[in-house]
Amino acid sequence: MAFVINRRTFLAAAALAPATRLAVAADNPVRIGYSMCLTGLFAQAAPSQVNAYELWKDQVNAAGGLEIGGQRRPVEFVSYDDQSNPANAVRIYEKLITEDNVDLLAAPWSTPIHLAIAPVLAKHKFPMVGNTAASVKLREVKPGYIWFPTAVIPDKVGEELAAFMAKENVKTAAVFANVLPLAQEIKAYLLPALEKNGIKLVANEDFPPDIKDMTTLISGANQSSPDAFIVLSYPSDTFLFATQAKQLNVKAPFVLSLIGATISAYQQAFGAGVDNMVTVGHWSPNQSKWPRARPFYDAYLAKYKEAPDALDSVLSYMSMEILQQAVATAGLDKEKIREAIASQTFDTINGPVKFDGVQNTMTPTSFLQIQDGNLELVWPDSIKTKDFRPKKGW
């Protein structure tokens, strides 16, 4: 059993660990269960979540364990591969709750899997803080045992993006969207908002998830030289767009890619070529109002030799911080945890978080820009770390 192996490895590690401040019941670890997309459709993206969980666990255990109503207990994870399949994830969460009897739950990867397990959590009255899910559909989930800290809610993203573009004097825009749900949702709210802000659409095309060539799309839009290229893309098309926009010399000063530009591999692959790219995200290590942001960035970089994904690693880590602060006061009683999460304000690497229903109402919908290798918040004014810079060449 994975559990036995984990406990054994854990005990070995605990024996080597230095003496800790609070009383540690090392023989009685807190077990946190989650399912991960180790294989399948989302396998490439999932490490940004699991890495954040592991970092959090290491930090908590190094500090003597997870504080539960005054006592510290070491943390161990119980996790299974869901093959990126929501039906498997449903089974995994049922197993974690009813067979493995874990003490706490952490979130799985992706919107579909969050939505699929929401009824399981409600049925077993087991609270879980979500992370890597983004959809207007989240609001339809019955509030109670699941919460979504993300600020990437498509209707807000659409409106804020149009306002941001208008402020940066964008008059004409080309919009390309992947046909997958998040991109399409954002587009549905972006187009009317563009119109409202007087921004003219010169191109509006959808593309399939496994697109291999965007040259026709890009060169078609290039002919009317728009001020903005808004590419509502997923990681592989984000990389493809950067490659081909460079080849076709896209001259627009405002260029946005949706998902993937916050992954450190993106900057590794394109270097200065993607300087001044805009993307969606609500966190930067450079925001000094959030004192926990920079230490998280440094610790992640030290452990994994690459920067955390400003979107998913951050959300994953935040969800654990929220859980941690909730159990510190509430203990392990599920109803008390639920009340704590639903009512408290949490101090996270992304600033304060408070939930109203299933949604985080504190974190504003924001945009990031890659500036000289850093991810800077450039919108809205209330949290920005740098001013927007127009893109000049690739």
Next chain:
Amino acid sequence: MSGKVLSISAYVVLACLLALVPLVRSDYWLGVAFIVAMWVALIQSWSLLSATTGYISLGHAVFYGIGAYVLVVSLDWMPVPFALLLSGAAAGLLALVVGLPVLRVKGPYFVILTFGFAELVKNLVMLIETRLGQFSRLIFDTPSLEELYYAMLALAVIATAMAAWTAHSRFGRGLAAIRENEVAAEAIGVPVTRLKLIAFVASAIIPGMVGGLLVLRTSYFAADQAFDATVSFTIVTTAIVGGLGSMSGPLFGTLFLVILSELLWARFPQAYMMILGALLIVFILFVPQGLSGLLRRGLRRA
């Protein structure tokens, strides 16, 4: 003859045992039993076409996906049981419409065509959903896991009964003749085209309803998930491991792989896909008759 009675009673006993699973009162074990019933239903249905005629379909996810889609759309207008029946009917209708052109090609061309067709329908549904402004759909107030499980078990039993009936019917012998030599079968008067089409339609209906049940279980529909091609692959691999061309093959294959993956899941979450892959190679190379063939040989020797 007594062997046949014996095997039928074994199936009845097994079905009764499976019907008792909800008494265990564990969502986890009920979930495992649900998955077993699901794969048995899918693979028995698939075998009806592919194992009996030799037309290997690598696109059965299309029926499963269309069933899921029809269910999620029709739930707005009708109660769950009717929506489920409609899922099955829609999948059957789809098979009827595409069956004639698709069943004209043979061998690897048929395999590729079915796979491509499934991808085509997936992208079409994605496009339709996008145009409708529906990017994914949530279902509320789904039936309990017990109810879903009994429905799935019923589908597994029906699919197995269909396979059993086919094996001993004139229809089944016609299909076997197609597998052995289609031209010769046609020459001696087997209505080849009609039989193939019937088998194709029959093998699509239950997967459509299975897709509907599964979407009720996850309460979430997105086209790229519902038409997941790995469903098609898993059907074929499980059927091979279990053994093609016998009623018990899908059962053994499913039980073996589901139990194995449950065990590996817990013990070696990192390695279980690799182990499954290696097992598949071993089966194709050394146990081409699958588990059911192995068992038959074992019984004969005993």
